[in-house]
Amino acid sequence: MLPLYRDAKYTDVPTGDKQDLFDAVKSDMRYSHELYGCYECGICVAACPSARFYDFSPRVFAQTMAREDIHTFYELLNDSVWDCSQCFSCTCCPRQNNPGGIITIMREVAVNTGLQSAKDALRAYSRIIYKVMSTGTQVSPDMLQPDFFPDWGPDVRDVSLNLDVWRRAIPPETLHTVEMAWDVSEKTKLELYMIWKLTGNLEMIESVDEGLFMILEEVMEELLDEHGYDIDDYDCIVGD
């Protein structure tokens, strides 16, 4: 299929494919509690921080889903579904709808089906995903590199030069880390890796960023191997 128009952000797909994605969102067990009926009153847009800065409207999500408009749904799934900051200010809805929750489900469907928009949106986060999934902590001291934060001024450069020394100056021993935000025990990491694996999170990563998936699998496998677990043997992990 060709792009919808010359500068379209995504290519069109057959209606059946859109319907499948739409049905995947609607069949999520959370869905019936995220959307009741929409007044189209706009209170969610008024409360939405993203709506102030982007061409983004939580109302349009609720409205589109309620109207079962699969073409607009597909448009949203490929574009503005990623403009939400997931702050859930939109839950002020008088009908108790949760447009942010609809977006959560839509994003999961986009990721699970390896939609290009999901790959594009998550590319910028690959370092954070790697950190979270491999260490269980998000922003680590070694991520504070001067190249990435020029607006923080010259101090970042000085600090980053002797990062381990600065970190050792912090009293709690658990913070004497550079590659992690704090010291995460091997047991915790093992549990975390099992969770990623068993909940399908690792598979999800595979569908959006294969390179990242391979690195993560290698890191996880190494630690699991060390402790006698086989990452592909569910029974071995669950049974323990």
Place this chain on the structure above:
Amino acid sequence: MSEKRIMVIGGGPAGLEASRGIVELGYELVLVEHLEELGGSPISADYAALTPDMEDTGVAMARMVDAVVGNENADIRLSSSIASVEGSAPNFRVTVESGGESEVVEVGSIIVATGFKHFDPGRETQRYGYYEFDDVITLIDAERMLKGGGFVRPSTGEPPKTVCFIQCVGSRDRQIGNQWCSKVCCGVATKEAIEIKHLLPECRVIVFYIDMRVYGFWEDQLYWKAQEEHHVNFIRGIISEVTKRGDTVVVKGEDTTMGRPMEVPMDVVILSVGMEPSDGTLAMAEMLGLPLECHGWIETIDGALNTVQTPVDGVFVAGAAAGPADLEDSISMGGAAALKACSFVRRTSLPTI
């Protein structure tokens, strides 16, 4: 004793409730109905079920009729009309015509419950093609079909795949001269939408509206229910015209909350026609010298604090003769009018010292 007799003109919900009040208070009633059957518009226009609780119209109205018919104080004149009214309260002389014969009936007080008529969508404007296209019908036509237990596309007799309602037809329109909201059409359309979805779950049903006015408990009993349980779509934007493309009618309007124009083919278009004063209401107003309020309905005194008393001594109004009214309004006004009429004849018949 004639000055203690009260006449109710019109045997619809308001007139029936007024009648019940009169006979239950022990006063003599003369109920005049121009049709051959009591029950008013719900019966004569074949409503399938009442809004909002969806009770079968026949069953519900029979309950009202049974409360009056057979009462020893009730003198019911069906297929009868009022030819003239002479005198003043408490000595009205009303000429009632029935089957070519006329009779003068003396009463002490009169309750006008002559109701409304449905707006004729072809009267002022042909923009919706009511008389042009078979698949453009009104709320009443739809009621009649639903009463028959089915819902089909008139041009083919097949079940429709897409149905839409166009709200505020003949209401809220300065061009037409009807500057009022008819109160019930949002609820009735929503009720019919639910009934259609019951019969045809796969049918797409859309309501095009200006404001949804499903007030009070109708909110969740009808509006939420239609949206949440039956996935009826409500789109804010009124249709500018209905045209025909091939065998299908097409509605044209703006989806205002999405900010885009639309043209949608429809199997059936239902016009949510509003209320206008009935011919009987206008005739009674003229005959009794009742002033009309600025919209053209029978005027009452003291605004919101007195919904049934007209400026003419001894004459009261109940139901949609005084303006758009739903069933609850009509029943409440019927009871209030009965009370006021009874206290009026009681007061005027007391011996003066």
